[in-house]
């Protein structure tokens with residue numbers, strides 16, 4: 430194993446941690462994780478335009494035989510593949526007598542209401558007005574101008590991703606009792622990684638964070654971290670976190686295995702639950718790339734990318750949703766210390 434003296438990290442993708450530091454002996458990060466820095470980054474993120482676009486799910490969920498249904502900002506929405514495979518979206522209630530269109534089938538690009546057969550082809554009909562929809566190849570977006578209240582944009586702000594031919598993608602969806610800002614705030618706190626997720630991350634150092642007065646050009650968190658593979662085997666990477674929109678945080682691997690890979694976290698407000706508490710969906714897309722010779726999408730077992738893909742799913746987000754829910758709970762009861 431050779432080590433790059435400037436970073437202290439191995440140039441080979443896999444490293445063996447020589448002297449693993451026990452969890453409770455690692456350096457505390459709370460002094461650097463300044464609430465004001467996180468709050469200022471969150472404020473800047475929330476001021477960026479979304480053009481009223483909301484992520485509703487994965488492109489793979491968008492089918493031509495039944496709609497993808499979601500409540501977004503309290504509004505029932507259905508999306509399906511219309512004629513020619515283009516995404517079509519609109520309100521989730523039938524304009525006739527209100528049948529839930531989420532349970533209606535799609536036939537030849539037309540959504541056919543299962544109560545009395547009213548057919549919707551994605552154009553305005555009988556008071557049913559479509560919403561603009563967008564399929565970026567990984568995620569599906571819907572534009573809700575009334576809910577967003579911003580000046581609309583023709584297309585969503587889609588983060589730069591590795592070319593599809595050299596990437597493998599996975600999408601994780603979870604739901605929590607919180608608002609989108611709580612999900613974004615969790616991602617703008619990279620300092621919690623090795624403490625809160627020791628099963629996935631070790632040796633985490635935030636090497637750069639934006640000043641409270643940062644501008645758009647210097648607004649990112651740079652993190653050196655190792656993904657755990659097995660035992661003492663780790664994949665060290667450098668990652669940069671940015672928030673290109675009010676409900677999106679992107680982690681981009683800028684050095685190390687999977688360079689250019691991105692993990693996009695999108696927070697979509699769903700609406701209140703039966704107790705009036707806000708519900709938010711986390712739609713996380715991992716678009717993992719490798720510059721290795723011989724890498725192909727068909728090699729889904731690409732062992733060095735698996736930790737990255739896995740990092741986005743399951744236990745990690747259960748814990749991060751617990752963080753976001755806790756933050757919302759404290760905020761809503763006036764007890765948030767930040």
Ligand code: FES
Pocket residue numbers: 523524525526527528542543544545546547
């Ligand atoms: S409720 Fe849909 S056709 Fe009657």
Ligand SMILES: [Fe+2]
Pocket residue numbers: 615621622625626745749
């Ligand atoms: Fe986390």
